[in-house]
Amino acid sequence: MNAIEARGLVKIFDGFRAVDxxxxxxxxxxxxxxxxxxxxxKTTMLRTxxxxxxxxxxxxxxxxxxxxxxxxxxxxxxxxxRGLYQSMKxxxxxxxxxxxxxxxxxxxxxxxxxxxxQTGLGHAADMQIKxxxxxxxxxxxxxxxxxxxxxxxxxxxxxxxxxALNQAKLxxxxxxxxxxxxxxxxxxxxxxxxxxxxENIAIVANGKISFDGLVETxxxxxxxxxxxxxxxxxxxxxxxxxxxTEAEGNWWHFELPETGVEPLLEALxxxxxxxxxxxxxRPGLHDAFVSIAGEAVAAAMDEEISAGELL
Amino acid sequence: MKEIxxxxxxxxRRDFTAIIFSKxxxxxxxxxxxxxxxxLIAGNLGKELAENRDTPVIGVxxxxxxxxxxxxxxESLSKEMGPNYFAEMKLVGIDDFxxxxxxxxxxxxxxxNYAVILxxxxxxxxxxxxxxxxxxxxxxxxxxxxxANNEQSTILPEVQINSVESxxxxxxxxRQATGQAGMVVLFMLTTLLAGMVLSNLVEExxxxxxxxxxxxxxxxSVFIGKIFAMLVMAFVGIIVWSTMAxxxxxxxxxxxxxxxxxxxxxPIFLTLGVIYFSMSYLMLASLFLGIGAMAATVREVQxxxxxxxxLQMVVFFVAIFGANKLGEPIEMFASxxxxxxxxxxxxxxxxxxxxxxxxxxxxxxxxxxxxxxRIGVTMFRRNVMKSGSGNKKKRxxxxxxxxx
Numbered sequence: 001m002n003a004i005e006a007r008g009l010v011k012i013f014d015g016f017r018a019v020d021x022x023x024x025x026x027x028x029x030x031x032x033x034x035x036x037x038x039x040x041x042k043t044t045m046l047r048t049x050x051x052x053x054x055x056x057x058x059x060x061x062x063x064x065x066x067x068x069x070x071x072x073x074x075x076x077x078x079x080x081x082r083g084l085y086q087s088m089k090x091x092x093x094x095x096x097x098x099x100x101x102x103x104x105x106x107x108x109x110x111x112x113x114x115x116x117x118q119t120g121l122g123h124a125a126d127m128q129i130k131x132x133x134x135x136x137x138x139x140x141x142x143x144x145x146x147x148x149x150x151x152x153x154x155x156x157x158x159x160x161x162x163x164a165l166n167q168a169k170l171x172x173x174x175x176x177x178x179x180x181x182x183x184x185x186x187x188x189x190x191x192x193x194x195x196x197x198x199e200n201i202a203i204v205a206n207g208k209i210s211f212d213g214l215v216e217t218x219x220x221x222x223x224x225x226x227x228x229x230x231x232x233x234x235x236x237x238x239x240x241x242x243x244x245t246e247a248e249g250n251w252w253h254f255e256l257p258e259t260g261v262e263p264l265l266e267a268l269x270x271x272x273x274x275x276x277x278x279x280x281x282r283p284g285l286h287d288a289f290v291s292i293a294g295e296a297v298a299a300a301m302d303e304e305i306s307a308g309e310l311l
Numbered sequence: 312m313k314e315i316x317x318x319x320x321x322x323x324r325r326d327f328t329a330i331i332f333s334k335x336x337x338x339x340x341x342x343x344x345x346x347x348x349x350x351l352i353a354g355n356l357g358k359e360l361a362e363n364r365d366t367p368v369i370g371v372x373x374x375x376x377x378x379x380x381x382x383x384x385x386e387s388l389s390k391e392m393g394p395n396y397f398a399e400m401k402l403v404g405i406d407d408f409x410x411x412x413x414x415x416x417x418x419x420x421x422x423x424n425y426a427v428i429l430x431x432x433x434x435x436x437x438x439x440x441x442x443x444x445x446x447x448x449x450x451x452x453x454x455x456x457x458x459a460n461n462e463q464s465t466i467l468p469e470v471q472i473n474s475v476e477s478x479x480x481x482x483x484x485x486r487q488a489t490g491q492a493g494m495v496v497l498f499m500l501t502t503l504l505a506g507m508v509l510s511n512l513v514e515e516x517x518x519x520x521x522x523x524x525x526x527x528x529x530x531x532s533v534f535i536g537k538i539f540a541m542l543v544m545a546f547v548g549i550i551v552w553s554t555m556a557x558x559x560x561x562x563x564x565x566x567x568x569x570x571x572x573x574x575x576x577x578p579i580f581l582t583l584g585v586i587y588f589s590m591s592y593l594m595l596a597s598l599f600l601g602i603g604a605m606a607a608t609v610r611e612v613q614x615x616x617x618x619x620x621x622l623q624m625v626v627f628f629v630a631i632f633g634a635n636k637l638g639e640p641i642e643m644f645a646s647x648x649x650x651x652x653x654x655x656x657x658x659x660x661x662x663x664x665x666x667x668x669x670x671x672x673x674x675x676x677x678x679x680x681x682x683x684x685r686i687g688v689t690m691f692r693r694n695v696m697k698s699g700s701g702n703k704k705k706r707x708x709x710x711x712x713x714x715x
Contacts, residue, residue, distance in 0.1 A: 013697055052525045053698040069529055070314075077526040083519030087329070099321045100527035 001064065003028040003152050003183040004049050009058035011041075011048050018044040019055070020207035026185060026200070028151075031178045033194035034187040035289065036204035037300045042187040043080050045204065046156055050077055063152060073102040076150035080157045080187075082141050086130040090116065090140045093129060097144030108147055115143040119169070135166060142170070146177065153177060155186040159193055171197060189301050195285040203289060205297045215285060222283040222291055223255035229276040230268075237271025240264050256280060315535070318528035322536025323543070326511075330544050340551050367398045367426030367444060369452070372414060377433050377459070378402050384459035397451050398426065414439035415475055427452075431471065433460045439473040485571035487635050490661030493573075493580070494634060494654045497588055498627045504545040505595035506619060509603035510612045511537050516604075516695075525696060530688045534604075538596045538684070545592060573661035583660045583669060587653035590676040594649060595623065597680050601687025605694060622650075630654035637662055646672065649679040 004026040011019035018041045026032045034042050048055050051068025062068040062075070084093050094112030095105050103111075116125045119139055129137050138161065146153060155174075159167050174184050174197060188194055194201050194215070201218060203211040211218055229250050230237075240263070245254035257264065261280065268275055290298040330336055371378050385397050403417065414428035418440060427440030427448050436456045438445055449470050457467035515521040515533075524533050573580040599619055606612045630651040633642035637659070645655035646668075656672045692698040 047526075050526050052522065053692075053696055069527075072527050075526075077523070079519065079522040079526070081519040081522065083522070085325075085329070085514075085520060086518065087333075096321070096325055097523065097527075100318065100524065102317070105324075 001028045002026060004060070004062055004185070006049060006060040007058055009045070009048060009055050009060055011044055011053065012056050013044075017207050019048060022058070022207075022209050024049075024202060024209060024212060026183065028183050029178070029181050030183060030199045031174060031197050032183070032185045033198035033201040034185065034204055035189070035191060035194045035201050036187075036293070037189055037297055040204045040297075041207035042204050043156055044207075046077075046154055046185075046187060050075065050154060071152075072100075073148065074151040075101070076145040076148065076153045078142060078145045078153075078155045078158055080160075082138055082161075084129045084137060084141055084144075087128055089126050089128055090121070090132065090136075091125040093140055094144040094147050097141075098147040101148040101150070103148045111147050112143060115147060116140070119143065135162065138162065139166070142173070146173075150182065152183045153185070155184070157188060158186050159188060159190060167193075191286050191289055191301070201285075203293050205293045211292045218285060218288040218292065219283050222287055223258075225281045225283060226252075226254050226256050226261075226264075227277075227279045227281065228252040228254075228268075229278070231274030231276060232272065235271045235273055237268045237273040240267030240271070250276070315529055315532050318532035319536035319539065321528070322524070322533055323540040324536075326537055326540035327543055330540070331547070336544075340548060343552050344555070367448070369398050369400045369448060370403045370414075370417060370425040370428040371400050372403045372417070372428055372430040373432065380433065380459040381429075381455050384455050388455065388458060397455070398448060400429075401425075403428070414473065418475060434468050435471060436468060437471045437473055439475060442474055445472055445474060486574055486662045487658075489571055489573045489580075490658035491631065491634055493584055493657045493661060494627075494630055497584065497591060497654055497657055498623070498630075500545070500549060500588060501591045501595055502620065502623050502627075504541070504548070505592055505599055505623075506616055508538065508541050508596040508599045509606075509616055509619060510609060511541065511600055512604040512691075513606065513609055513612055516607070517609075521696075530692055530696075531684070534597070534600055534684055534688050534691075538593060538600060541596060542589060542592055549588075574664040575660045575666065576664075579666070580657075580660050584657060586673055587657045587676075590673060590680065591650075591653035593680040594653075594676060594683060597683040597687055601683065601690060604687065604691045626650045627654065630658070634658040647675075649676055652676055 002025045004024065006022055006024040009019055009022040009024070010017065020041070022045060024045075034045070036042050044053075047053050049060050049062060049068070051062065059066075060068070063071045065071050068075075085096075088096065091109055091112045094115065095103075095108030098108030098111065099105050113122070113125050116122050121136060121139060124132055124136055124140075129140065132140065142155075142158070145155070158170055158174075162170060171193075174186070178184050186193075186197075198215055200213060201211070201215055202209050203218070230252065231250070233250065241252060242254050242257045245252055286298070289301075371381060373381070382400060382402070385400055389397060414430050414437075417428055418425055425440075426444040427438050429436055429438055429452060431437035433456045436452055438449060438452055440448070449472065453467040453470050456470070457464050460468070512521070512533075515524065521533075524530075575583070602615055602619065603612050606615055626648075629641070629648070630645045631654075633639070633645035633651075633655055636642045642655065645651045646659065652672055653676060656669060660669065
């Protein structure tokens with residue numbers, strides 16, 4: 001079963017197609033990453049899928065229902081722009097968010113305390129949000145997002161604004177939820193996060209989905225890269241190297257030919273190339289992303305990341 | 312529908328507790344006391360109350376000596392009982408005693424609004440007036456007459472009661488006064504309280520919680536919850552204020568003003584007052600919340616509050632203008648036009664004892680409030696949340712009944 005399905009989804013803001021004819025199937029019980037640079041339409045897509053806004057065209061279903069809000073008790077959503085009532089206590093905030101999703105207030109309070117204890121914020125349970133640090137408030141909001149044990153958790157840029165330690169904590173939490181059979185969808189502009197966590201990804205650029213499927217499949221679109229160091233510089237074995245091979249001194253870099261690695265090895269040995277070292281690398285998601293979304297989009301994302309690091 | 316109300320309750324509960332447990336709410340409750348305090352400091356309150364048209368005046372129609380005796384008795388007893396214990400007394404036609412009209416005509420045709428007329432002698436005082444005023448004045452007159460006659464006496468003369476039915480004409484006038492008083496109170500309360508709703512969604516919008524709300528529950532619930540939280544808060548305020556006013560009037564003032572009984576009777580009139588206040592409040596609050604929701608900043612909300620107040624003023628003038636013209640087009644219009652309908656209908660309740668048209672009015676007002684709410688929600692989703700128009704489910708009447 002698919003947790004989310006969309007067909008021909010279009011969302012136009014003042015003539016700008018923020019979501020442009022999107023088809024999407026997100027399988028239940030997986031970690032799903034939506035990858036793309038800022039302004040690609042990730043947030044708008046998520047908001048449309050969750051029923052916060054209605055699409056201008058197309059059709060979507062959430063947990064099998066055409067009315068996303070009717071599935072509210074089974075969904076948790078962490079918006080990109082975090083925000084809570086400043087004068088509310090941490091534990092009340094979690095309970096309130098649970099109550100919005102149909103949980104009883106007292107139950108939410110109890111569960112909220114447990115969750116805060118687990119994340120080491122037990123001492124902050126009765127503090128007001130305005131007394132907490134930004135990172136702590138984010139954690140409180142995240143706890144409020146999962147307090148009602150949703151079947152589907154949607155996190156919009158959950159890693160932004162977190163330090164490395166908290167990023168690792170969040171990754172553990174996402175894995176733990178997925179291990180319990182919860183579908184976790186998150187958007188990010190950091191390829192590494194998607195690569196580490198996701199089984200499935202969608203690559204979004206300019207409001208369109210350029211790829212939707214397994215991370216494996218995305219990587220398999222590119223041939224593995226072969227890095228070869230030889231003693232000899234020339235010989236009959238050179239014919240076994242595919243077209244477009246880059247030569248760099250005694251190094252040769254090329255894509256693994258379709259015929260596989262064995263014929264290549266035979267040719268190298270028979271031709272006495274004198275193999276000093278040979279490595280075959282599977283392409284990373286970054287390479288796949290470049291090939292799918294294009295150089296320009298990838299460059300934009302790299303810039304964002306380094307800009308983010310500078311800040 | 313059930314889910315919408317459940318979610319609305321969650322929102323309303325949050326809002327209500329957030330208001331009640333804030334320090335500002337204490338000042339909100341104290342607010343109406345400020346003008347009173349100023350008046351007390353100026354020291355004019357007692358005097359003005361005495362000059363008020365509603366304070367009863369006893370007309371004394373006795374021969375000069377006896378009249379002066381009773382006036383003196385009032386003066387000296389007032390030292391013991393406090394200045395407001397006895398109603399004010401005025402001598403009537405001392406100079407030309409024989410030319411006086413009978414007490415009854417004095418009651419109805421006089422510049423001074425006499426509550427009762429005291430005539431006869433100190434031994435046999437006669438009190439003329441309507442039943443209500445007679446009951447409240449009888450004991451004091453007996454006391455005053457007895458004291459004026461003989462300061463040592465412990466036996467009080469029996470006061471002869473001369474009850475007068477209010478003339479139909481006069482009753483109508485007085486009921487109009489009740490109606491107008493009701494309208495003024497209703498208008499004051501809605502103006503003071505409904506305006507507060509304008510800024511109600513600004514917090515959620517500025518701290519981005521609106522996104523969490525919109526993802527979890529229908530926007531209708533957010534609006535309904537917020538409006539009812541404010542309504543309940545308004546009732547808390549009203550209960551506190553009226554309790555304070557009641558205590559204040561009983562302790563320092565001349566008691567509750569003796570307004571004529573409205574045509575439908577006090578219990579129904581007060582019940583209708585509560586319902587019409589709620590309706591008036593719900594309509595204006597829906598409108599204001601819808602308008603306020605469109606504003607991006609607090610500054611914009613502040614700017615918007617001026618036209619909003621003006622709108623209420625216009626409604627009030629329409630209603631008050633029609634109040635004394637029962638059955639005329641302007642009054643009919645005021646009763647039917649949703650915003651002025653609660654005011655005009657309350658005035659009607661004071662003057663006419665037909666009940667069924669209140670039922671129709673209340674249902675009409677409730678639907679209108681719902682309609683404004685729906686429009687506000689739709690506008691908000693369309694313009695602020697930038698929700699699309701396509702692929703919408705067929706919404707039945709206002710959408711509220713569409714989702715089970």
